[in-house]
Structures are given as C-alpha cells and as structure tokens.
Amino acid sequence: MPETRRLGLIMHGVTGRMGTNQHLIRSIAAIRAEGGVALKDGTRVMPDPILIGRNADKVRALAAAHGGARWGTDLAVALANPDDTVFFDAGTTQMRADLLRRAIAAGKHIYCEKPTAETLADALDVARRAEAAGVKNGVVQDKLFLPGLRKLKLVIDSGFLGRLLSVRGEFGYWVFEGDWQPAQRPSWNYRKAEGGGIILDMLCHWRYVIDNIFGPVTSVSCLGATHIPRRWDERGEPYVADADDAAYATFTLDSGAVVQINSSWCTRVRRDDLVTFHVDGTHGSAVAGLHRCWTQARVNTPKPVWNPDQPQTIDFFRTWDEVPDNTVHPNGFRAQWEMFIRHVMEDAPFPHTLREGAKGVQLAEAGLRSWAERRWIDIPALEA
Numbered sequence: 001m002p003e004t005r006r007l008g009l010i011m012h013g014v015t016g017r018m019g020t021n022q023h024l025i026r027s028i029a030a031i032r033a034e035g036g037v038a039l040k041d042g043t044r045v046m047p048d049p050i051l052i053g054r055n056a057d058k059v060r061a062l063a064a065a066h067g068g069a070r071w072g073t074d075l076a077v078a079l080a081n082p083d084d085t086v087f088f089d090a091g092t093t094q095m096r097a098d099l100l101r102r103a104i105a106a107g108k109h110i111y112c113e114k115p116t117a118e119t120l121a122d123a124l125d126v127a128r129r130a131e132a133a134g135v136k137n138g139v140v141q142d143k144l145f146l147p148g149l150r151k152l153k154l155v156i157d158s159g160f161l162g163r164l165l166s167v168r169g170e171f172g173y174w175v176f177e178g179d180w181q182p183a184q185r186p187s188w189n190y191r192k193a194e195g196g197g198i199i200l201d202m203l204c205h206w207r208y209v210i211d212n213i214f215g216p217v218t219s220v221s222c223l224g225a226t227h228i229p230r231r232w233d234e235r236g237e238p239y240v241a242d243a244d245d246a247a248y249a250t251f252t253l254d255s256g257a258v259v260q261i262n263s264s265w266c267t268r269v270r271r272d273d274l275v276t277f278h279v280d281g282t283h284g285s286a287v288a289g290l291h292r293c294w295t296q297a298r299v300n301t302p303k304p305v306w307n308p309d310q311p312q313t314i315d316f317f318r319t320w321d322e323v324p325d326n327t328v329h330p331n332g333f334r335a336q337w338e339m340f341i342r343h344v345m346e347d348a349p350f351p352h353t354l355r356e357g358a359k360g361v362q363l364a365e366a367g368l369r370s371w372a373e374r375r376w377i378d379i380p381a382l383e384a
Contacts, residue, residue: 013091145332
C-alpha cells in the first residue's frame with residue numbers, strides 16, 4: 001500500500017457555477033474518489049479541502065453534498081491554519097487581487113482562476129509578491145487542455161500546416177437575458193462595477209491560447225460592444241447591463257501571422273462547437289473545436305470557382321479529414337489541478353504562473369484601451 005500524504009486546500013468562491021462544477025466536483029472530488037494524485041516516488045497526495053464562502057447555507061450544503069467536507073465563512077481563520085498550505089480562489093475578479101495578497105502574506109501557495117486581477121498593475125503586484133515570498137503559484141489556463149486544441153497543437157508542431165498565415169476564432173453563444181428564461185451566466189458578468197465584461201474575461205483566455213499554440217502576441221485592435229443593455233438578475237429583477245457583452249479583436253503575432261477572434265454572449269451558434277479556430281498555413285489548414293480537429297492538406301485542397309449562377313457543387317465539409325482520438329484527454333481543469341499539486345509537493349514543472357496570468361490581464365487592458373482610443377495597441381514584454 002503506497003504512502004498517502006495530505007494536502008490541505010483552502011477553496012474560496014466555489015459555490016459559483018465554475019467553482020462547483022469544474023474545480024470541486026470534476027477536479028478535487030474526482031481526485032479524492034480515485035485515491036489522490038500519484039507522485040514520482042510512488043506516494044500519493046490526498047487533497048483535503050475546506051470550502052470557504054460568505055453564505056453559510058450555500059457552503060454548508062455544498063460541503064454536505066461532497067462527503068461532509070470541511071467548511072467555513074471566516075477566511076482569516078482559514079488562512080491562519082498552518083495545516084492548510086494552498087489557497088485557491090474562484091470568486092469574482094473584483095475581489096481576487098486583495099484575496100491573493102492576503103493568502104501570500106499568510107505564506108500559502110496560490111492557485112486561482114483568471115483574470116488574476118482587474119488591472120495589469122494589480123496582476124503584476126500579486127505575481128511579484130508571490131515570487132518574493134517564495135510560494136508556488138499558478139493560474140487556471142484550462143483551454144490549453146481541451147482535446148481539440150491539443151490535437152491542433154500537435155498538427156502545428158508536426159509541420160503539417162507549414163508557415164502559419166492566419167487564425168480565425170469564433171467563440172460564444174446566446175446567453176438568455178433572464179426575463180423569460182434564466183440566464184446561463186451570473187449577472188455580475190454584465191455589470192462594470194462588479195468586474196464584468198467579455199473583454200476582461202475572454203482576452204485573458206486568448207492570450208495564453210495564442211501565445212502557446214500560435215505564437216507570441218505583439219499588438220491588438222479591439223472593438224467592444226454592449227448589445228443587450230437590459231437583463232434580469234438571479235432574483236428576476238431587471239438591471240442595466242453596462243459591461244461589454246461582445247468583442248471583435250484582431251491580433252498580430254511576432255511571426256507576422258494575423259489572428260482574428262470574435263467573442264460574444266449575443267450570438268446563436270451555427271458552427272462545429274461553442275468555440276472554433278480555423279488555422280490556415282502555406283501547406284495546409286486545420287479547424288479545431290473543444291473536442292475535435294479536422295485538417296486539409298495542400299494537395300487535397302479543392303479548387304472552387306466563383307459562379308453565383310449555379311448552386312455550389314462542392315461539399316466543403318467532406319473535403320476535410322478528422323484527427324483521430326489517439327490520446328485520452330482527461331478533464332482539463334482536473335489535469336491542471338494534478339499538475340499544480342505535483343508542483344507543490346515535488347517541485348514538478350508548472351509553467352502557468354501568476355506572471356503568465358498577468359499577460360492575460362495585459363492583453364485585456366490593451367483591448368479595452370484600443371476600444372476606447374479606436375487604435376492599435378502594441379503589447380510589450382512585461383517588466384521583471
């Protein structure tokens with residue numbers, strides 16, 4: 001029987017949709033159910049979470065639903081416990097930077113959702129504090145673990161596409177206003193004062209996706225919009241939705257490739273998935289969604305001719321080949337949790353640091369500035 005080592009986790013903000021489903025149920029609870037995380041020396045690490053939140057009824061019920069997990073409402077008490085060494089936050093963006101500062105001051109290792117802060121100054125401050133304190137730190141960059149994007153990364157790294165020319169990304173779906181159907185996202189997402197807005201949210205994602213899969217971002221041009229100015233909250237009350245709910249962004253890469261990504265909570269889906277990336281290169285092309293990826297080689301590319309007088313004779317979807325499922329891809333949130341736990345327990349590599357998270361905030365801040373000033377914004381390297 002291998003030795004089992006305990007790892008105490010302070011999990012804050014997990015009563016929300018993302019925190020409950022992805023981080024608690026599909027990550028920590030699933031890891032516990034399967035006997036913990038295996039280390040190189042054969043020992044296993046069993047995460048022991050304490051759930052912290054402001055609403056005692058919600059936290060108590062969540063803890064009871066998951067095997068009687070520890071819970072509490074006093075973060076200061078939790079941070080003072082030396083037996084819990086990791087702090088995780090999945091709460092609102094507006095509160096995150098101050099929460100992380102408190103946890104770093106208490107000597108906790110840090111793992112959190114993105115964005116890591118509302119501003120680049122705060123994101124860099126948090127990263128520098130963690131580095132100065134010598135605590136392990138990381139930020140969730142879940143889309144890098146999507147099966148479709150992992151297949152796309154394999155296609156690119158193989159050289160199949162040749163030199164990358166362009167990427168066209170489409171992300172989003174219709175988020176119901178909340179009047180006659182409940183909204184799928186919390187109302188704070190649509191309020192500026194509460195840290196809402198799709199640019200701050202999604203450009204943080206697009207930074208790590210673009211940097212890690214296509215190449216470093218060098219500049220951005222972004223147009224935001226608030227298409228639905230009135231929504232209804234969780235109590236059924238109408239409110240002014242003043243945060244941006246759509247973003248239309250173009251990025252340049254250091255390779256010269258151009259990336260265009262539309263992000264919208266006001267679009268109805270007619271494509272392969274909720275997010276798709278169409279990548280064109282000199283030798284071939286690829287299209288990836290959350291789980292699937294298709295390719296088309298230069299030698300297999302059909303030769304259409306523009307003729308508006310006749311219906312199209314080519315079934316373009318049938319001219320692509322699907323990349324097979326040769327590798328098992330576990331839940332991305334869980335996979336990254338296991339990586340971070342190994343990072344804490346045996347110093348295994350973990351590239352998704354708070355400093356990397358700050359790059360996402362940098363791009364979002366530049367996107368907002370581009371929208372306000374109606375111009376291109378360069379993306380310089382972050383200061384040490």
